[in-house]
Amino acid sequence: MITMEDIIREGHPALRQRAKKVEIPISQDVKDLGQEMMTFLVNSQDPELSEKYDLRAGVGLAAPQIDQGLRIAAVHIPDEYEDDSPIFSDVLINPIIKRQSVKKAALPTGEGCLSVDREVPGYVARSKRITIEYTDLNNQVQKVKLNDYSAVVVQHEIDHLNGIMFYDHINEEDPFYLDSDTELLE
Numbered sequence: 001m002i003t004m005e006d007i008i009r010e011g012h013p014a015l016r017q018r019a020k021k022v023e024i025p026i027s028q029d030v031k032d033l034g035q036e037m038m039t040f041l042v043n044s045q046d047p048e049l050s051e052k053y054d055l056r057a058g059v060g061l062a063a064p065q066i067d068q069g070l071r072i073a074a075v076h077i078p079d080e081y082e083d084d085s086p087i088f089s090d091v092l093i094n095p096i097i098k099r100q101s102v103k104k105a106a107l108p109t110g111e112g113c114l115s116v117d118r119e120v121p122g123y124v125a126r127s128k129r130i131t132i133e134y135t136d137l138n139n140q141v142q143k144v145k146l147n148d149y150s151a152v153v154v155q156h157e158i159d160h161l162n163g164i165m166f167y168d169h170i171n172e173e174d175p176f177y178l179d180s181d182t183e184l185l186e
């Protein structure tokens with residue numbers, strides 16, 4: 001199973017590389033990897049298992065973060081009320097952002113990353129609404145519209161596939177600069 005030891009940290013060159021497209025139909029190895037990445041996220045959000053295996057909680061994990069240079073990202077966003085019906089949960093193979101809103105959104109408390117062992121304060125302005133297309137673990141092409149928190153998380157993970165870290169988006173002069181088209185998500 002994937003644990004924190006498998007997650008590479010900032011400074012590791014693999015985090016700054018562009019990940020390679022995955023061959024379709026996906027191989028069993030890719031399917032296994034995707035499932036392991038999803039299991040990590042679910043475990044990381046479970047109080048007992050995260051304690052037992054010393055996992056830091058995350059809602060997204062990209063293959064480059066476990067030193068696999070492939071365009072695979074797992075996203076598991078729980079519904080804060082209904083634990084057993086997540087807001088969005090899937091393994092994205094070769095995800096593409098087909099449409100994105102001009103309107104931007106940012107998490108008021110900034111972003112964290114499993115590959116970054118420090119707080120980097122500041123707003124990360126991302127598209128508030130996106131339409132993504134990807135292949136899922138059953139080789140089905142999915143076209144999904146996401147907004148707000150789900151859109152933020154998926155954009156953060158797709159950035160990892162392109163060697164981009166969340167703090168690359170933070171304004172250096174004024175980390176809490178907000179332009180008029182950026183909304184803080186509550």
Ligand SMILES: CNC(=O)c1cccc(C)c1Nc1nc(N2CCN(c3ccccc3Cl)CC2)nc(N2CSC[C@H]2C(=O)NC)n1
Pocket residue numbers: 044045046057058059060078107109110111112113114119120121152153156157
């Ligand atoms: C510096 N300030 C902060 O980090 C920060 C600080 C406060 C609030 C937020 C909202 C912040 N921001 C932030 N919090 C998260 N989590 C909140 C807690 N949660 C979680 C924790 C425990 C159980 C289950 C769960 Cl679900 C796990 C996810 N996740 C991300 N990101 C950025 S997009 C990818 C995603 C990711 O998975 N990162 C590891 N950002």
Ligand code: NI
Pocket residue numbers: 112113114115156160
């Ligand atoms: Ni990250």
